[in-house]
Amino acid sequence: MSKTQSSFSALVRLLRYARGHRRSIIVASTYSILNKLFDIMPEILIGMAIDVVVRQDQSFMADLGIAEPFHQMLALGALTVGVWAFESLFEFLLLVTWRNLAQRLQHDLRMDAYGHLQDLDMAWFEDASTGKLVAILNDDVNQLERFLNGGASDLIQVGVTVVSVGAVFFYLSPPIALMAFTPIPVIIIGAFWFQRRAQPLYAEVRERVGFLSTRLANNISGIATIKSFTRESHELDRLGEDSEAYVEANRRAIRISSAFIPIIRMAIMAGFVATLVYGGKLVLDGELNAGAYSVLVFLTQRLLWPLTRMAETIDLYERAMASTRRILDLVETPIRVRPGEQPLPVDGVRGDIRFEKVGFAYGDGPAVLSDVDIDLPAGETLALVGSTGSGKSTLVKLLLRFYEPTAGRITLDGHDLNGVILHDLRASIGFVSQDVFLFHGTVRENIAYGQPDAGDDAIEAAARAAEAHDFIMTLPQGYDTLVGERGQKLSGGQRQRLSIARAVLKDPPVLILDEATSAVDNETEAAIQRSMKRVAEGRTTVVIAHRLSTIVDADRICVLDSGRIVETGRHDELIRRGGIYQGLWDVQTGSAGD
Numbered sequence: 001m002s003k004t005q006s007s008f009s010a011l012v013r014l015l016r017y018a019r020g021h022r023r024s025i026i027v028a029s030t031y032s033i034l035n036k037l038f039d040i041m042p043e044i045l046i047g048m049a050i051d052v053v054v055r056q057d058q059s060f061m062a063d064l065g066i067a068e069p070f071h072q073m074l075a076l077g078a079l080t081v082g083v084w085a086f087e088s089l090f091e092f093l094l095l096v097t098w099r100n101l102a103q104r105l106q107h108d109l110r111m112d113a114y115g116h117l118q119d120l121d122m123a124w125f126e127d128a129s130t131g132k133l134v135a136i137l138n139d140d141v142n143q144l145e146r147f148l149n150g151g152a153s154d155l156i157q158v159g160v161t162v163v164s165v166g167a168v169f170f171y172l173s174p175p176i177a178l179m180a181f182t183p184i185p186v187i188i189i190g191a192f193w194f195q196r197r198a199q200p201l202y203a204e205v206r207e208r209v210g211f212l213s214t215r216l217a218n219n220i221s222g223i224a225t226i227k228s229f230t231r232e233s234h235e236l237d238r239l240g241e242d243s244e245a246y247v248e249a250n251r252r253a254i255r256i257s258s259a260f261i262p263i264i265r266m267a268i269m270a271g272f273v274a275t276l277v278y279g280g281k282l283v284l285d286g287e288l289n290a291g292a293y294s295v296l297v298f299l300t301q302r303l304l305w306p307l308t309r310m311a312e313t314i315d316l317y318e319r320a321m322a323s324t325r326r327i328l329d330l331v332e333t334p335i336r337v338r339p340g341e342q343p344l345p346v347d348g349v350r351g352d353i354r355f356e357k358v359g360f361a362y363g364d365g366p367a368v369l370s371d372v373d374i375d376l377p378a379g380e381t382l383a384l385v386g387s388t389g390s391g392k393s394t395l396v397k398l399l400l401r402f403y404e405p406t407a408g409r410i411t412l413d414g415h416d417l418n419g420v421i422l423h424d425l426r427a428s429i430g431f432v433s434q435d436v437f438l439f440h441g442t443v444r445e446n447i448a449y450g451q452p453d454a455g456d457d458a459i460e461a462a463a464r465a466a467e468a469h470d471f472i473m474t475l476p477q478g479y480d481t482l483v484g485e486r487g488q489k490l491s492g493g494q495r496q497r498l499s500i501a502r503a504v505l506k507d508p509p510v511l512i513l514d515e516a517t518s519a520v521d522n523e524t525e526a527a528i529q530r531s532m533k534r535v536a537e538g539r540t541t542v543v544i545a546h547r548l549s550t551i552v553d554a555d556r557i558c559v560l561d562s563g564r565i566v567e568t569g570r571h572d573e574l575i576r577r578g579g580i581y582q583g584l585w586d587v588q589t590g591s592a593g594d
C-alpha cells in the first residue's frame with residue numbers, strides 16, 4: 001500500500017511543484033472533458049436515429065417538438081455535424097494545451113534541477129554519479145513530458161467516460177447499467193494490482209538507466225585509458241551486463257503490464273455480452289425500445305474499450321511518477337554549504353588569510369587536517385609542501401569553501417569564511433587547478449570564462465602574461481581555434497597556460513595555484529613558472545608546490561604531514577633546520593645521501 005501511495009504522493013508533489021501552471025492545467029483538463037463529452041455523443045445520435053425510423057412520430061425527437069420524421073432526421077444530421085465539429089475543435093485545443101504544458105513543465109524542471117545541482121556542495125557531488133544525474137536531467141524529464149503529452153488527458157477522459165456514460169445508462173435502464181458496470185470494479189482492482197506491482201519495477205528500470213548512463217559517461221571520458229590498456233572487449237562486456245540488467249528490469253515490467261490487457265478484455269467481454277443479451281430480452285419483452293437498446297449496446301463499447309488502454313496509460317503514469325520522484329528529490333536536495341550573508345567588496349578585498357586551529361574530516365572519516373594555524377598577510381605568498389595525501393588540496397578546498405572546517409575557523413580580512421556570501425568569496429579568489437578544465441569552445445572563450453565581458457585586448461594581454469600568446473598564434477585559427485571537449489586538442493602545458501591566463505584576466509586579490517605534477521618539458525615548465533611568478537605579484541598567493549625549486553622565494557612555506565603543519569619558515573630557514581623539508585629538498589635536488 002505504501003508503494004501505491006508513493007506514486008500518488010509523487011503526483012501530489014508534481015502538482016504542488018506545477019502550481020504556477022495551474023491555469024494551463026485547468027484549461028487543458030477542461031478541453032479533455034469537453035472533447036470526451038462530444039466524442040460519445042454520436043452513439044447517442046445513432047440511437048436517436050434508430051428511434052426515429054422505428055417509432056417515427058412517437059420518437060424521442062418528436063417529444064422534443066419536431067413532428068415530421070424526415071425533419072427529425074435533418075435535425076439529427078445537423079446535430080451530428082455540430083457534434084463532430086466541436087469534438088474536433090476540442091481535440092485540437094487539448095492537444096495544443098497539453099503539449100505546450102508538457103514543454104513548459106519539462107523546461108522548468110530541467111532548469112530548476114540543473115540550477116539546484118550547481119548550488120549543491122562538493123561533498124554531495126563526490127557521492128553522486130554523473131550518469132545518474134544526466135539520466136535524471138534528460139531521460140526522467142522526457143519521461144514526464146511523454147506522460148503529459150497524452151497520458152494525463154487519457155486518464156481524465158476515462159473518468160469522464162465512466163461518469164457520463166453511466167449517467168446515460170442509469171437514465172435509460174438502471175438494470176442494464178448495473179450489468180454494464182460490473183466489469184468496472186474488476187478493472188479498477190486490476191489496475192491497482194498492476195500499479196502496485198509495476199511501481200517498484202519501474203523504479204528499478206529508472207535506476208538501471210542511471211547505471212547505464214554512468215557507465216557510458218565514464219567510459220567515454222576514459223577512452224584513452226581503455227585503449228591504452230586494450231580493455232575494449234572487457235568494457236564492452238561490462239556495458240553488456242548493465243544493458244542486459246536494464247533489459248531484464250524492463251522485461252519484468254512488460255510481463256506485468258501485458259498480463260493486464262487480457263484480464264481487462266475478459267471483463268469487458270462479460271459486460272458487453274450481458275448488455276447485449278439482457279437488453280435484447282428487454283426489447284423482445286417490449287420493456288425497452290430499439291433506439292435505447294442500440295444506444296446501450298454502442299455505449300457499452302464506448303465505456304469499456306478505452307479501459308483496455310488503461311494498462312498503457314497506467315504504465316506511462318507509473319514510469320512518469322518514478323521519474324518525477326527522482327527529479328523532485330534532486331530539486332529538493334538540501335544544500336549543506338550555507339550561502340552566507342556577509343558581503344565582501346571584491347575590489348576592496350586586501351587578502352589577509354588566517355587559519356585558526358582548523359580541523360577537518362571528510363564525512364565520518366578520519367581527521368584529514370588537525371590544528372592548522374596559518375597567518376598569511378595580504379600580498380604574501382604561502383607555499384604548501386608535503387607528501388601525497390598530507391592534506392594540501394584539502395586545505396585549499398576549505399579556503400574555496402567547497403567544504404566547511406569541522407573545527408576552528410578560516411578568515412579573510414577578518415571575516416569568518418562561513419559567514420561570507422559564497423559568490424563574493426569565490427569572486428575574490430583565482431584558482432588554477434592542476435587538472436585544468438577547459439570547456440568546448442574557442443581559446444578566447446576559455447580565457448574569458450570568468451570575465452565574459454573582457455575585450456580582445458585584455459584577453460591578449462592575459463595570454464601574454466601567461467606566456468600563452470605565442471603558441472595560440474600558431475594554432476590554425478589563433479584565438480578562435482576550438483579546443484575540443486575538455487580541451488583535449490591542446491597539450492597539457494598549453495592547457496595549463498590557458499588556465500593561468502584565465503586567472504590573470506580575473507585579476508583576483510587572492511590566488512591559489514595548484515602546481516601541475518605531470519611532467520612538462522623544461523621550456524614549458526620555465527614559462528609556467530615565470531608566468532606564475534608574474535601573476536602572484538601584488539596578491540595573496542597560496543601555492544601547492546610539487547617542485548620545491550619553484551618556491552625558494554616564497555614568503556613562507558608550510559610543511560604538512562598527516563594533516564598537521566610540522567614546519568613553517570622560509571626556504572633557507574627550513575633547510576638550516578634540517579627537518580622534513582630539508583629531506584624533501586635533498587631528494588628533489590638529487591643531493592640525498594651526499
Ligand SMILES: Nc1ncnc2c1ncn2[C@@H]1O[C@H](COP(=O)(O)OP(=O)(O)OP(=O)(O)O)[C@@H](O)[C@H]1O
Pocket residue numbers: 126362365368386387388389390391392393394395
Ligand atoms: N573527497 C574526499 N573524501 C574522502 N577522503 C578524501 C577526499 N579527498 C581527499 N581525501 C583524503 O584526505 C587526505 C588528504 O588528501 P589531499 O587531497 O588533501 O592530499 P594532498 O596533500 O593534496 O595530496 P596530493 O599531493 O597527492 O594531491 C587523503 O588521505 C585522502 O585520501
